[in-house]
Amino acid sequence: MSAPSPTSQLFRRKPVATMVEETGGAGPEGGTLARRMGVGQLMGLGIGATIGTGIFFVMSTAVPEAGPAVVLSFVLAAITAGFTALCYAELASAIPVAGSSYSYAYATLGEVVAYVVGWCLVLEYAVSSAAVSVGWSEYLNQLLDDTVGLRIPDSLSSAPGAGGVVNLPAVVLVTLCALLLVRGASESARANAVMVVLKIVVLLFFVAVAFTAFDAGNLTPFAPLGAAGIGVAASSIFFSFIGLDAVSTAGEEVRDPRRTLPRAIIGALVVVTVVYLLVALAAVGAQAAGAFEGQEAGLAVILQDVTGSRWPAIVLAAGAVISIFSVTLVTMYGQTRILFAMSRDGMIPSLFSRVDRRTLTPVRGTVAVALFVGVLAGFVPLDFLIDLTSMGTLVAFAVVSVGVMVLRRTQPDLTRGFRVPGYPVVPVLSVAFCAYLLSGLPGITWALFAGWLAVAAVVYVTYSRTHSKLREVR
Secondary structure: OOOOOHHHHHOOOOOHHHHHHOOOOOOOOOOOOOOOEOHHHHHHHHHHHHOOOOOOOOHHHHHHHHHHHHHHHHHHHHHHHHHHHHHHHHHHHHOOOOOOHHHHHHHHOOHHHHHHHHHHHHHHHHHHHHHHHHHHHHHHHHHHHHHHOOOOOHHHHOOHHHOOOOEHHHHHHHHHHHHHHOOOHHHHHHHHHHHHHHHHHHHHHHHHHHHOOOOHHHHOOOOOOHHHHHHHHHHHHHHHHOHHHHHHOOOOOEOOHHHHHHHHHHHHHHHHHHHHHHHHHHHHHHOOHHHOOOOOOHHHHHHHHHHOOOHHHHHHHHHHHHHHHHHHHHHHHHHHHHHHHHHHOOOOOHHHHOOOOOOOOOHHHHHHHHHHHHHHHHHOOHHHHHHHHHHHHHHHHHHHHHHHHHHHHHOOOOOOOOOOOOOOHHHHHHHHHHHHHHHOOOHHHHHHHHHHHHHHHHHHHHHHHHHOOOOOOO
């Protein structure tokens, strides 16, 4: 037999049937994850990974770019996320396994594309976890200041590029989330569900109070930088919708995944979009656009200014501390499951897919993730982290949309619990919107992303290509 061509090796696909079969057995080395979550818990994961990812602190960077028209930036980001959510729902119902868009790409576009997507997801989740941990540090300081009159020194609460030495609170948060994750997915999901309810209540409290000070004059000029500013802001805040991908990473840990995954993805998107729009409109109506730039713990400051009292700000800051904890928990969870899937396929070392016999969680992989995220959270400034997260998220979302079209052509008879309405228009629009938002990201983000992919290429050539479980033995 002739040896396979290099091109065929790069684009070899993993059969969907093989992926599904791998979720069935239990073994001490590779192992499988336990199916314990239902629609409510899974939807809670999506909301938990999304609400709080950016809404508590992204206004300070987005409003200076778009002005009060930041509300339209959220609409643009939500429309893009909506198109993509429908695509995720179809692929999740057809390929109900861990790995999210990495696994979907492996089944539809081939190994090298899946590998690149996997690295994008690792970047997306790690940087997102670090970014929200940095935001958590800001609100923790605000809470301490409002309650006991103390603040953690800047040297211990800011990264070197932001005037400090290390962001110690962010590192502590990552450590606490890792400890909870190693106890088990269902335990983490239950804790997250409680935090999700609290964060929604707190944000609705903010909306109610802020709207009492709504001033239409704050909305003019509405879009000082025009459509370009709206697009740039939408690009930077898109990372706030990362929770949609986090839902699909749990494909092997939910009951009846072909029905549960689509419902949870779409349900989470609806809740998140409504909350985001209400908060954004209330914030820009209660405070002049010029006051947002460089503002730390902005929503808490708005409440204090509106009421002239500290207790509403304390409630908001406490809610943010709890909320952002849940976001970090879920995004770290998502990253461990992406690495689990890649490791099981031989793309990265096997330690990431080794499951603890007692907790049925990838303990070693979780520790490795915590170390990586902790370094980012402790030593990298927030603005770099936000844009890198948006970059990884948008690339992954675009690949999922392409994957829907490819799978419809290559496996039209594959069982699907959900089908994208308006096919093929919706997947095409999803790709187009993602491309538009990608064009709004700054050059330094593209340069850092290129460097990340260069590292990925070295790892693929030196390790993944020869360790892939799909390699053809001749």
